[in-house]
Amino acid sequence: MEAAVEMLQKMHSDVTCSICRNYFSEPVTLHCGHNFCRECLSSCWRAAATQALSCPECRQVPQSEALPPVNECLAQLTDLVKRFSSQVLQSTKGQSQCTLHGKVFKLFCEQDQTPLCVGCCETAEHGGHGISPVGEAAPKYRKQLQNMQRNLGKHFEEAESLLAQQSLVNWRRMITEEYRKLQYLVMAQEFICIERIRQEQRARQDRLTQQIQTLQKLKLELQEAGNLPDLDLLQDAKQLLERSESELSQRAMTVLPELREYPIPGLIEMLNRFRVDMIMDPRSVTSYLSVSEDLRSVKATEAWDALQHLEDSDCHAVLAKQTFSSGRYYWEVDVSQVPQWVLGIYTTYLRRKRGRDVESYDYAFLLRCVKKEDNYFIGSYPGSLNHQLKGPIPRVGVYLEYSPGSLSFYNVLQRSLIYKFHPISFTAPIRPIFCPGPPLPGTKPGPMTLCPMDSHLCACCFSSQ
Incomplete structure (x- = not known):
């Protein structure tokens, strides 16, 4: 029997896919000699659609980009090994007994993660340990494995969706336009910055691809573990659960990327040419806000703080006294004293209906900062920006260009673009x-x-506040 098991182990590696770690399903053979499941190879090539197709093991480029035909001989061999494996497993079922006491394993030690017989429990080695029947321990771990499998499946789908959408924020286009404002004076810096963005986007795509492959592998392992006999399941259940928990704990950075800073030399100095002196309109203040006497500061009142636990706690804001209907304008706002804030513009859209009637409705373009625990998050409305910040932004610059029509937000301290409508x-x-x-x-x-208008912010000024 030992010889049969050894032979089975050697044959198992010959009929196992290196991608899914399972028996071959419709195996195909590349020109380099490596074998894979047809669906596994297809998924691997789809994930690397932006790169040249290659063998997942040796990275050789195939002679054709079409999937090879099914290797019928290898498929038959796989089927034979699977049947032989089942027969060997049936013949070894009776061997699940204690070699020391000669009794069947009926109990399981939670501390040592090992099966026990009744004689083992009478020894001092397991005194005071939590011991339960195998029939109770196995279903508990099986349920945990099934829950983890469902959880991994959900996050696997989310990672696939994020990979497809990771290019929604077109950083290259926005940054390129910022450099064009400075024209030829910063051409060398522009090239360096664009190259950095390309590398970071490629690195993020690689991380998402790697996470998808890892989640897929864990899903299959959890599925296989759930079909194992009780004792075999208990041998590897805890380790498999710990690996799955570790993978899920690392996914936050991949799912919600950090907002990168791309400093543009001379940017803020250029925008200061369009600096406008602005005050707030006291007529737009509600009971949830209070404006200073000089109309340059606004803060929340206790009335708003009382709404924190209500579902209808909306964003309360004050408008500027000035209105703009043409030209270019730039202003800066100190938000170092408010961990959460919203900045933007408010306007009325006019839409012509049938005939001579004109319909109007209110609209806003906003940038929002939210703090959750010790982390800061930045988002846009409308838009697809949803990123985590390295830390709070002390001062935000806003640049409005009425025609052709754009609204940009800047991190004044870092001299970098945050987002652009x-x-x-x-x-x-x-x-x-x-x-x-x-x-x-x-x-x-x-x-x-x-x-x-005459205030300027630098790193030494912010560190001294």
């Missing part, structure tokens, strides 16, 4: 909008302040 077809006057919240529970609300 473009193109926008403005049809009515525009008013900047400011929201210093919602305030965090248990904290004293701070002010959101319009920066004076």
Whole structure:
């Protein structure tokens, strides 16, 4: 019997796919001699659609990009090994007994993760340990494995969706347009920055691809483990669960990327040419906000803080007193005292109906910062920006170009672009909008302040605050 088991182990590696780690299903053979399941090879090539197709093991490029035909001889060999394996397993079922006491394993030690017989329990080695019948321990672990399998399946689908959508934010186009504003003075820096973006996007795509492959592998292992006999399942269940938990704990960075900073030399200095002196409109203030006497600061009141646990706690904001219907404008807002904030513009869209009637409706373009625990997140409305920040942004610059129509947000300290709405077809006057919240529970609300025209921010200024 031992010789049969040894021979089975040697044959098992010859009929196992190196991608899914399972018996071949419709095996195909590449010109380099390596074998794979037809579906596994197809999925692997689809995931690497932007790269040259190659063998997943030796990376040799195939002579044809079409999938090879099924290797019928290898398929028959796989079927024979599977049947032989089943026969060997049936013949070894009676060997699941304690070699020391000669009794059948009926119990399981939770601390040592090992099966026991009744005689083993009487020894001092397992004294005080949690011991339960195999019939109770195996279903518990089987249920945990099944739950983990479902959880991995959900996150596998999410990772696949993120891989397909990872190019929604077109950083290359936005950054390229910023460099064009500076024209030939920063051409060398532009090339370096664009190359960095390309490499980071490629690295993120590789991480997502790797996560998909890992999740797929874990799914198959969990599925196989769920079909094992009780004792075999208990041998590897804990290790498999720990590996799965570890993989899930690492997925946050892959799913929600960090907002990268791409400093553009001379950017803020150029935008300061369009700096506008602005104040807030006291007529737009609600009971949830209070504006300073000089109309340059706004902060949340206790009334808003009382709404924190209500489902209808909306974003309360104050409008600027100025309106813009042409030209270019730039202003900066100090948000270092507010961990959560919203900035943007408010306008009215005009839409012609049938005949001479004109329909109007309110619309806004917003950038929002949210704090969850010790992490900061930035998002756009409307838009596809949803990233994590390295840390709080002390000052935000806003640049409005009425025609051809764009709205850009900048990290003033880092001299870098945060996000850009473009193109926008403005049809009515525009008013900047400011929201210093919602305030965090248990904290004293701070002010959101319009920066004076002659104020400038650098790293030493922020570190001294």
